[in-house]
Amino acid sequence: MKVLFRVDASKNIGTGHVMRCLTLANVLRNHGCKIEFACIQRQGDLILFIQQQGYRVAIIPYKQNGLDNNLTPESIYQNDIQKKDSHCFINKLSVSNKDIVVVDHYGLDHHWASEIKKTACRILVIDDLANRQHICDFLLDQNLHENPSSRYKNKVDLNCNLFLGPKYALLRPEFYSERPLLKQVNKRIPHFLVYLGFVDPKDTTSKIIAAIESLEFEVKVDFVLSELHPNFRELKSKALELENIDIHLQPADILSILKRVDFVIGAGGSATWERCCLGIPSILFALTENQKVLAEELSKLNTVLYLKEKDVVSVDKIKQAIIAMVKSEAKRLSFSERSQALVDGVGAERVAAIMMNSLAKDNKPVFLKKLKSTDANMIFEWQHEPDMRKHCRIDAPPEKKEHELWIKSRVNCQNSVTNIIYHDEQAVGMVRLDKLVNIDALEVSILLTTQSRGLGIAKIALNLLLAKYKKNPIRAYINVDNITSQYLFSNLNFVPLDNKNWWILKSPPRKY
Numbered sequence: 001m002k003v004l005f006r007v008d009a010s011k012n013i014g015t016g017h018v019m020r021c022l023t024l025a026n027v028l029r030n031h032g033c034k035i036e037f038a039c040i041q042r043q044g045d046l047i048l049f050i051q052q053q054g055y056r057v058a059i060i061p062y063k064q065n066g067l068d069n070n071l072t073p074e075s076i077y078q079n080d081i082q083k084k085d086s087h088c089f090i091n092k093l094s095v096s097n098k099d100i101v102v103v104d105h106y107g108l109d110h111h112w113a114s115e116i117k118k119t120a121c122r123i124l125v126i127d128d129l130a131n132r133q134h135i136c137d138f139l140l141d142q143n144l145h146e147n148p149s150s151r152y153k154n155k156v157d158l159n160c161n162l163f164l165g166p167k168y169a170l171l172r173p174e175f176y177s178e179r180p181l182l183k184q185v186n187k188r189i190p191h192f193l194v195y196l197g198f199v200d201p202k203d204t205t206s207k208i209i210a211a212i213e214s215l216e217f218e219v220k221v222d223f224v225l226s227e228l229h230p231n232f233r234e235l236k237s238k239a240l241e242l243e244n245i246d247i248h249l250q251p252a253d254i255l256s257i258l259k260r261v262d263f264v265i266g267a268g269g270s271a272t273w274e275r276c277c278l279g280i281p282s283i284l285f286a287l288t289e290n291q292k293v294l295a296e297e298l299s300k301l302n303t304v305l306y307l308k309e310k311d312v313v314s315v316d317k318i319k320q321a322i323i324a325m326v327k328s329e330a331k332r333l334s335f336s337e338r339s340q341a342l343v344d345g346v347g348a349e350r351v352a353a354i355m356m357n358s359l360a361k362d363n364k365p366v367f368l369k370k371l372k373s374t375d376a377n378m379i380f381e382w383q384h385e386p387d388m389r390k391h392c393r394i395d396a397p398p399e400k401k402e403h404e405l406w407i408k409s410r411v412n413c414q415n416s417v418t419n420i421i422y423h424d425e426q427a428v429g430m431v432r433l434d435k436l437v438n439i440d441a442l443e444v445s446i447l448l449t450t451q452s453r454g455l456g457i458a459k460i461a462l463n464l465l466l467a468k469y470k471k472n473p474i475r476a477y478i479n480v481d482n483i484t485s486q487y488l489f490s491n492l493n494f495v496p497l498d499n500k501n502w503w504i505l506k507s508p509p510r511k512y
Contacts, residue, residue: 001032002036005037005103006102006105010044014073017126024170027348090116100355114135129290136157139152139163144297145293148164191261192222192262193263195271205229207313224247226250258275262326268286273343279336281304285313365424368420369419371420372420380403391479416433429449480500
């Protein structure tokens, strides 16, 4: 399957659209999809960055399309511009009826999509403004709203599949991996991060620095900036004067910085969901109108400290917010717990599963996530379910200490793959590949909770895992009395060997 992205970044637009598209693209690529991008070339376009991630980027001509440099990031393009853009996209990426087109762009609406739909492809729109008509098969709005479905009433077809809310937030896998491991600390010197996006058009950063200078106690602060910042040179010079401030230029690994801090001063963009997933408390600004909606919703739920002034936030107000966050460990802990409850970190996998039709019989998505050490208790409980080990080679479930050592040995093991099976929001089992001793083959095995059986989940999970290892000889050990597993594996192209308990994969599963 080919998935084609139409998305832009620039000094005015920012980087958030491209970054969330890259997250989805990476998940789809891991499932064997071919990915290509199309972007307009201009200052801050991130085209080189996309290419460095291994993706081809087709250039949409800027001047030829007649775009006005004075357009705001939320401006909808004129109809003739959208038509030129769509035709260029179709021709440069050779769009066909077998493809899925993903468009994450405030300037494009149903006029653009109507031209794309002439190829009979499927379309996923990523939006959060709900201010225009769309023609699409899927629509993703990961933001928090009181009544999200009503926002798109009469803006999409009735048969459009809606992905609404932070459940579908497109976060990189490392945020899920670190999610339960972070804990709030109470350092002797308070340490926080300032991250308003790579652009910060209103230069709120300068006011934050002024607020920090006026504090009566010592703090350590990390700033994430880009050279596109309107006041970059002055900020860099100021940071060099202050021993307690470090500036990071568009860091590739924002997570390593987040793991060091007590809280974040941030904007209400897509990075908000990264912080929520990790349970990192936030002082929140709304730098654009669409960020204001999210910030207000989060504030209603008491998950952030929101500085509400629309255009200008005073230095003193910022100072008081920092003091409030530093002085109250209870406030930080409350924000941490409430925000983390909103986002589970697997939104990209959830969306990709639906796009690829990896759906159980109840139409809920099925996907895999890498084993984490914090999964130990959950798996231990599964192992002790009645009849769980009825057909296992070892009848008795493991003791607690033995199980913990086994989990620890597998988390970073080079000779095995262990994935947790998700059925939408619920972890329901485990699927594994292990290198066999003295045989050039991998053994596949699967464990599924009792309550999740009969929904076709096992077949999807095995297909997803085996598709990544189709060049390897694969075997499965199936008890001669286990008729259910024999039926399952025979439907996945496994056939029995001379030894009645061992089955071998005859041909690899289908490629998406």
